[in-house]
Amino acid sequence: MAPKKTAKKRSAPMKDCPKCKKKVHARKTKCDCGYEFPKPEPKAKSTGSSSASSDFLGPMRKRREELQKQLADIDKLKEELEMLDADIAKYEKLGK
Numbered sequence: 877m878a879p880k881k882t883a884k885k886r887s888a889p890m891k892d893c894p895k896c897k898k899k900v901h902a903r904k905t906k907c908d909c910g911y912e913f914p915k916p917e918p919k920a921k922s923t924g925s926s927s928a929s930s931d932f933l934g935p936m937r938k939r940r941e942e943l944q945k946q947l948a949d950i951d952k953l954k955e956e957l958e959m960l961d962a963d964i965a966k967y968e969k970l971g972k
């Protein structure tokens with residue numbers, strides 16, 4: 877009989893699957909239930925909360941541009957309305 881190497885049981889790093897709550901090996905990217913763990917990004921530091929917000933900054937800036945454009949349109953409409961009001965007032969005065 878070949879002597880079996882007694883595998884020392886190292887406490888493998890485990891993580892909990894948020895879907896089925898099962899323990900999954902930390903290196904596994906996918907759980908048996910099909911849940912895929914998000915890949916840890918080495919660039920993103922999890923220490924500060926400010927770094928996480930950079931993910932939102934792009935869409936937020938885009939939305940801000942959209943709103944600014946809409947605001948500009950509203951300003952144009954306001955101008956037009958004021959001009960129309962002035963014209964109406966003028967013609968109303970003339971009519972009377």
Ligand SMILES: [Zn+2]
Pocket residue numbers: 893894895896897898907908909910911
């Ligand atoms: Zn799972």
